Amino acid sequence: MISKLIKYTVMSVAAVSSYSCHSSFDDHSHAKEINIPQYFKQEIQKLEKLNPQVSKTVNNNDQKENRIVENINWEKELAQFTTIDLNKNNFDSMTKDSVNKVVTYSLSNKNKDTLIVKVIYGEDEIQALDIKKRVNYILFSNDERLYYESGKKYLLQKSQHILGLGERKYYIEGNIQ
Secondary structure, eight states: OHHHHHHHHHHHHHHHHHHHHSSOTTSGGGTTSOOHHHHHHHHHHHHHHHOOOEEEEEEETTEEEEEEEOSOOHHHHTHHHHTOOTTSOSOSEEEEEEETTEEEEEEEOTTOOEEEEEEEEOSSSEEEEEEEEEEEOSSEEEEEEEEEETTTEEEEEEEEEETTTEEEEEEEEEEEO
């Protein structure tokens, strides 16, 4: 009787342990993933100190404008990047792959929303982030690409399709000088 109880207890602990190792991304096993909001907070502080000019291109539904911009509010300019957080999200699953100096996080949920984050490392620090996000709803879908190269360049590209209203696109590229 006691041996059966021990056997069932061991099997139960093993099952719970196995489940926790393979459970969804919402568990605590992801606590060591890159903290993107914190990374951009540091980048914003650096850029505010340097106060560089930016050669900026804005394309909104095929209306294009180029200009040199000074005294940028970096917190506002990079706000969309700070909303991407691998450690707090509504995704059900995550995979992580590392090849050379590129770490790729792929996240998805039952609504078929996806988030792919590529972290490109230089020597010991992040050199660039390439983020692709797709959100699907019944009435509309959004495709976004956010790219940031540390202290050099940023890109925000969005395509939104709304049922009955068509597609809307915008593109912002900033080359930091």
